[in-house]
Amino acid sequence: MTELTSKELELISDALTAEGLLCKKARAYSKTLTDKDLATTFNNIANEHEQRYTALLNLIGG
Secondary structure, eight states: OOOOOOHHHHHHHHHHHHHHHHHHHHHHHHHHHOOHHHHHHHHHHHHHHHHHHHHHHHHHTT
16 A cells, blocks of 8 residues: 555545544434434435545544
């Protein structure tokens, strides 16, 4: 694997922070909504953010 530059690591770190926050917020919203369809949608959104978080983490060998 090619060595990542410090700028690339910084950008990935920023993206990890954003994806983690978005995942947590979407998951929290999904648990507070009374509309089942909307809650399911937010849970699916949280899952997508979690997948991207994991993919980014794998880029840096986490």
